[in-house]
Structures are given as C-alpha cells and as structure tokens.
Amino acid sequence: MTGAPLLSVRNAARHYQSGETVVRALDGASLEAHAGELIGIMGPSGSGKSTLLLICGLLEPPSAGEIYIRDRLVSYPGADLDKLRGFRRDHIGFVFQKANLIPFLTATENVSIALEIADVEARAARGYATQLLGALDLGHRIDNRPSRLSGGEQQRVAVARALANDPPLILADEPTAALDSVRGRQVMELFRRIAVERSACVMVVTHDPRSLDLFDRVIELSDGRILSEPSQPVQAHP
Amino acid sequence: MNLAIKDIRFNLARFALTALGIGFLLMGAIGAIGLYRGIVADALLVIDHIGADLWVVQGERVGPFAEGSSISSTMDRRVEGVEGIASVRRFVQFSQQFSFAGKVRRATITGLDYPRDDGAWFELKAGRHLEASHFEAIADDSVGLPLGATIRLAKDDYRIVGLTHGLVDSAGDGLLFVSINDATAIASRRPSEQVLLARETSGNAAPQGDGASPSSVPQDSKIAAVLVGLAPGADVARIKAAILAWGDTNVLSSAEQRDLLLNQRLWRLRLQILAFASVLLLVTAIVISLIIYMLTMEKLHQIALLKLLGARNSAIVAMILQQAGLIGLFGFGLAMLLSHLTFPNFPRRIVMLPQDLGIFFAILCVICLVASWFGIAQALKVRAQEVLS
Ligand SMILES: Nc1ncnc2c1ncn2[C@@H]1O[C@H](COP(=O)(O)OP(=O)(O)OP(=O)(O)O)[C@@H](O)[C@H]1O
Ligand SMILES: [Mg+2]
Numbered sequence: 369m370t371g372a373p374l375l376s377v378r379n380a381a382r383h384y385q386s387g388e389t390v391v392r393a394l395d396g397a398s399l400e401a402h403a404g405e406l407i408g409i410m411g412p413s414g415s416g417k418s419t420l421l422l423i424c425g426l427l428e429p430p431s432a433g434e435i436y437i438r439d440r441l442v443s444y445p446g447a448d449l450d451k452l453r454g455f456r457r458d459h460i461g462f463v464f465q466k467a468n469l470i471p472f473l474t475a476t477e478n479v480s481i482a483l484e485i486a487d488v489e490a491r492a493a494r495g496y497a498t499q500l501l502g503a504l505d506l507g508h509r510i511d512n513r514p515s516r517l518s519g520g521e522q523q524r525v526a527v528a529r530a531l532a533n534d535p536p537l538i539l540a541d542e543p544t545a546a547l548d549s550v551r552g553r554q555v556m557e558l559f560r561r562i563a564v565e566r567s568a569c570v571m572v573v574t575h576d577p578r579s580l581d582l583f584d585r586v587i588e589l590s591d592g593r594i595l596s597e598p599s600q601p602v603q604a605h606p
Numbered sequence: 607m608n609l610a611i612k613d614i615r616f617n618l619a620r621f622a623l624t625a626l627g628i629g630f631l632l633m634g635a636i637g638a639i640g641l642y643r644g645i646v647a648d649a650l651l652v653i654d655h656i657g658a659d660l661w662v663v664q665g666e667r668v669g670p671f672a673e674g675s676s677i678s679s680t681m682d683r684r685v686e687g688v689e690g691i692a693s694v695r696r697f698v699q700f701s702q703q704f705s706f707a708g709k710v711r712r713a714t715i716t717g718l719d720y721p722r723d724d725g726a727w728f729e730l731k732a733g734r735h736l737e738a739s740h741f742e743a744i745a746d747d748s749v750g751l752p753l754g755a756t757i758r759l760a761k762d763d764y765r766i767v768g769l770t771h772g773l774v775d776s777a778g779d780g781l782l783f784v785s786i787n788d789a790t791a792i793a794s795r796r797p798s799e800q801v802l803l804a805r806e807t808s809g810n811a812a813p814q815g816d817g818a819s820p821s822s823v824p825q826d827s828k829i830a831a832v833l834v835g836l837a838p839g840a841d842v843a844r845i846k847a848a849i850l851a852w853g854d855t856n857v858l859s860s861a862e863q864r865d866l867l868l869n870q871r872l873w874r875l876r877l878q879i880l881a882f883a884s885v886l887l888l889v890t891a892i893v894i895s896l897i898i899y900m901l902t903m904e905k906l907h908q909i910a911l912l913k914l915l916g917a918r919n920s921a922i923v924a925m926i927l928q929q930a931g932l933i934g935l936f937g938f939g940l941a942m943l944l945s946h947l948t949f950p951n952f953p954r955r956i957v958m959l960p961q962d963l964g965i966f967f968a969i970l971c972v973i974c975l976v977a978s979w980f981g982i983a984q985a986l987k988v989r990a991q992e993v994l995s
Contacts (some may be wrong), residue, residue, distance in 0.1 A: 370771065383837065418994075422991055427914075427990055427991040428991065448780075451917050453913065453917075453918070453990075454916060454918075456914075456916050457916020458916075462914060464994060468911050468993050469905075470609075470612045470908055470911065472612050472616030472617065473612060475608075477607060477612070480607070481607065481609075481912075481915065482915045482916075483915045484607055485912070485915050485916055485918075485921065486916065489792070490607060500980070513616075524958075529915070533916075541994075
C-alpha cells in the first residue's frame with residue numbers, strides 16, 4: 369500500500385476492570401489501513417475484535433496508545449469522544465450485526481436521516497438516499513418501513529445509511545451474522561464494491577471463513593493481540 | 607424531517623390513547639377546581655346579585671345564611687326611618703319539598719318583597735317577573751318545573767310565571783321565588799292538630815309574664831332579614847350604629863355576609879374540595895411526568911443510534927421536547943373538549959375560569975418541561991455504543 373494511511377492504530381490497549389481482575393480486551397495492537405482496502409478482522413470469541421472496532425470507530429478511547437485518522441491524532445487515553453461526534457459523522461460509517469433501523473421511518477428516511485443530521489437539505493437528502501438504495505438493489509423498497517423488510521434488506525439499508533455521508537472509513541461488526549449464507553455473501557460483496565468504487569477503507573469483523581477470498585488482507589486477533597498481519601494481500605483485487 | 611411527528615404518526619393509536627389519558631386526568635383536576643369555584647359562585651349568587659348594601663338581621667346573630675334569623679315582620683318600616691337609607695326589602699329563604707308530576711321536588715323558596723321587588727335583579731330564561739302579590743312563582747330550571755305549571759305549596763296553588771337558569775343556593779337546590787307574603791304563608795303552614803294542641807297547652811299553662819304572643823300559637827316571624835339599599839353618600843358607620851342601638855337587631859354588610867358564608871358555613875366543604883383538588887392535581891402531575899419520562903426512556907436506544915450517526919444534542923433535545931409538547935398540547939385540548947362536553951351535564955355548577963385554565967396550561971407546560979428534562983438528562987448520558995447492547 370502506498371501513501372499515508374487513512375487509519376493508524378498505534379499500540380492501542382483497552383483494559384476493563386471487572387472486580388479484582390483486569391480484562392485485557394485489547395493488549396497493544398497496531399495497524400494501518402488505507403483507502404480502498406477491505407480488511408477482514410477475525411479471531412476467536414472474546415479476542416477483542418469488537419473492542420478494536422469500537423476504538424477505531426472513536427466510540428471508546430483506548431486505555432493506552434493512540435488512534436490517528438488522516439494523520440490527525442483523534443483518540444488517546446482519556447479523550448473526550450463525545451466532542452468528536454461531528455468528526456465521526458463525516459469520517460466513519462458503522463454497520464452492526466443488527467441493522468438498528470429506526471422503526472417509524474421508511475427505508476429512505478432511515479438513510480436520509482444520516483444526511484439531515486449532517487445538515488444536508490431534506491430534499492437533497494431524500495434524493496441521495498433513494499439513489500443509494502437503488503444502487504444497493506433496494507429501489508423497490510424505498511417507502512417500506514423496517515418491519516416490512518427482510519433481514520438482508522434491512523442490513524443493506526443499514527449499509528446505505530453508513531455510506532450516506534461518504535465516510536472514508538467503514539467499520540462493520542459481524543454484519544452478516546444474522547443473515548443466511550447467500551445474503552451474507554451479498555453483503556460482503558457489497559463491501560468489496562464499496563471499497564473499490566468509493567475507495568473507502570472497509571474493516572469487517574467476521575467469523576465466516578467463506579468471505580476470505582474477498583478481503584485484501586485479514587487481521588487475526590487472539591487475546592487482544594494482533595497475531596499475524598500478512599504483508600501480502602490474501603488475494604489480489606483489481 | 608421531524609422525528610417527533612414521524613414517531614407520533616407511526617404510533618398514532620398509542621399517542622391518541624396517551625393524550626386521551628392525560629386529557630381525562632386533566633379533566634378531573636379541572637373539574638375539581640371547577641366544582642370548588644362553582645360551590646363558591648353558587649353560594650354567593652344571592653348575596654352578590656340581590657343588591658343589598660346592608661343586611662339587618664336578628665340581634666346577636668349573624669343570619670340568615672350562617673345562622674337562623676327571625677325578625678319582626680314590620681322591621682322594614684323601622685329601618686326605613688333611619689336617615690341615609692334609600693330602600694328596604696324584606697328577605698326570607700328556606701328549603702321546601704313538594705311534589706310535582708308524581709315526583710318529589712326540592713326548591714329553596716325565596717321571598718321577593720313584591721311590589722318593591724319583582725325579581726328584576728335576576729335574569730329570566732323564559733316568562734316574566736312577578737306581576738301579582740299572590741300565587742305567582744318564578745322557578746329555577748334546575749327545580750324541573752315547566753313554565754305555566756301549577757304546584758301546590760302549603761294550602762295554595764302557585765303558577766310558574768318565569769324561569770331562571772343557574773340560580774341555586776349554597777347547597778345547589780334551585781331557587782323558587784314567590785312574594786314575601788306567600789313565602790311567610792308557606793313557611794307558617796302547620797297541621798291543624800298542632801294548632802289544637804298548642805291552644806290547649808297555652809290555655810292550661812300559667813300566662814307568660816311578658817305576654818309576648820297575642821296569638822294562641824306561639825310562632826316566630828318568618829322574616830329573616832331586611833335588605834338595605836343606602837342612599838348615595840350615606841354614612842354607613844352611623845347607620846349601623848343607629849340600628850345596632852335598638853338592641854334587637856344586628857347589621858351585616860354584604861362583604862360580611864360573603865365572609866360568613868365562605869369562611870364559616872362553607873369552610874369545611876371548601877377545604878375538603880380544595881384538598882381533593884390538590885391531591886388530584888398532584889396525581890395528575892406525577893402521572894403525566896411519568897408518561898413523558900417513560901416515553902423518553904423508551905427512545906434511549908434510538909437516541910443512542912442518533913448519536914452514533916452523529917446527531918447533535920440539540921437535535922435530540924428538540925425531538926424529546928417536541929414530543930412532550932405535542933402530548934401535553936393534545937392532552938390539554940382533549941381535556942378542554944371533554945370538560946366542555948360533560949361538565950354542563952353535571953348536577954352542580956362547574957366553573958371553568960379562563961385564568962384557572964391558563965394556570966392549568968402553565969402547570970402542564972412545567973410538568974412536560976420538567977419530565978422531559980429528566981428524560982433529556984438520561985438521553986444525553988446515553989453513549990452511542992449502547993446501540994450495540
Ligand atoms: N464493557 C466491558 N467490560 C468488561 N469487559 C469487557 C467489556 N467489553 C468487552 N469485554 C471483554 O473484553 C474481551 C473482548 O471482548 P470483545 O467484545 O472485543 O470480543 P470479540 O472478539 O468481539 O468477541 P465475539 O466474537 O464474541 O464478539 C472479552 O473477554 C470481553 O468479555
Ligand atoms: Mg464482538
């Protein structure tokens with residue numbers, strides 16, 4: 369990879385105090401991620417994958433270490449992340465295992481809310497939301513409320529919402545866990561496309577080895593440490 | 607896009623039920639205060655409208671509302687002689703039961719000193735004021751008598767020549783106006799057996815030293831008070847002193863009568879209703895606060911999501927406030943509607959004063975604000991990652 373990294377995690381640790389013992393959810397992890405990359409994060413349960421994502425996503429500060437986005441130091445121990453809400457909105461999109469759509473809004477509204485929050489004018493927001501949903505093959509679903517959508521459709525709406533503000537970094541925590549293998553594969557391919565077409569950096573936590581072929585590289589976590597980071601991509605992509 | 611309105615439209619039935627619940631609660635509180643106002647207004651109706659400056663009543667008593675009062679039936683002439691007095695009228699009021707159309711009715715018979723007073727001080731809903739000194743009556747519509755009906759009171763038949771609306775005494779019984787002479791006649795009715803017994807007793811008993819009663823049947827005068835209208839510029843203190851000097855009378859101003867009624871006779875009832883209204887208000891306040899607070903708590907997950915999407919606090923606060931405001935507004939509107947539809951059918955007057963309603967609205971606004979504030983405090987504490995839990 370060339371050029372400055374989009375995201376740089378340096379020696380990040382996250383310790384949780386639980387009673388007498390200290391849980392080292394993340395124990396000194398470093399990584400760099402670049403625009404246009406699709407990165408898989410894998411590892412056994414409890415290995416710190418979600419914790420890593422929370423820290424990269426500026427939802428939790430690290431107990432030690434620093435997080436840089438585009439060479440700007442954004443998170444460090446004790447950082448006031450609530451102040452970074454606006455920054456997060458412009459730079460990071462999230463997708464989780466559950467779609468977390470707002471039940472009283474239609475598919476379009478669920479996407480355009482993310483734009484309106486960023487002060488995009490309502491009509492323009494709707495227009496772009498409709499366009500995004502169309503691009504994710506949900507053109508026929510734009511006026512449906514979440515309860516009328518299948519799990520896969522809901523998850524694609526959530527992806528569209530994450531894409532709405534064109535963030536350079538997209539973080540997904542087991543986005544396909546609640547989907548069957550076909551739909552799961554579709555969502556993973558969607559991330560692949562997003563990384564290429566939007567030259568966004570997409571980091572996906574997954575347990576599903578069948579998606580391995582889609583990733584540029586895979587970060588293995590074990591006990592809060594990054595095990596192996598192959599210098600070469602798992603498989604080359606155009 | 608307005609999230610508060612979208613949410614309400616999505617959960618319209620729930621919103622409507624919530625607003626309706628708040629509406630009923632408010633209506634109860636409005637009704638309790640209105641009942642209190644109504645009791646006071648009813649009690650003061652006669653005192654405030656009859657147009658008396660002074661009430662001359664039985665000596666050492668504070669009648670005729672707070673205590674009984676009986677004065678000589680010619681007291682009016684004595685009072686009329688006092689300098690500075692422009693008008694005098696005799697007054698009597700008592701409860702009476704009678705039957706009409708096969709049903710027992712209650713009315714508070716009030717004597718009008720016809721022809722000096724034909725009842726022009728109250729408004730008629732139908733018919734006319736008194737035009738004869740005997741056997742005509744004006745009834746409040748709450749007594750349930752139609753215009754032109756004939757009722758039997760004591761030994762005579764009375765025709766209803768006029769109808770009023772909302773003229774009741776402090777117990778809520780409708781007033782029935784007759785001439786003062788008729789009123790005394792009705793009040794003096796007694797069974798013939800009683801007359802016979804009385805004659806016998808007075809015949810056998812030793813004659814009374816003062817020989818007060820010339821009648822064989824000892825009876826009080828039925829006149830309760832003389833209503834005094836003062837001449838312009840009259841010296842009230844001197845007039846009062848002059849009448850008090852007689853010894854057998856007491857003089858009360860209208861203000862004193864009001865005070866006696868409200869702070870003596872109706873004191874417990876007023877306190878009771880006020881206490882009840884306070885409890886109701888408190889319950890209403892607590893329940894409405896809880897409803898608004900719960901509505902916000904229910905939204906915490908969505909609020910966390912909005913934070914995750916990068917929503918500003920102001921947007922979240924606006925959503926909570928708008929929703930609380932809309933619920934409060936609709937609740938108040940429904941309370942108004944329900945109150946105006948139902949209260950006129952209540953047996954006693956419910957007075958809804960604009961200033962009371964204004965205060966209710968202000969209190970409701972404060973409740974909504976305080977409850978939202980607690981909700982908002984929780985909402986602002988929620989962390990974006992709670993979406994994940
Ligand atoms: N808020 C917390 N308080 C205490 N311990 C925590 C907290 N969050 C995570 N942990 C602990 O940190 C460790 C890593 O958790 P994490 O959620 O990152 O694992 P994970 O790799 O995502 O696991 P899974 O695959 O099951 O989702 C676990 O042992 C977990 O119990
Ligand atoms: Mg996890």
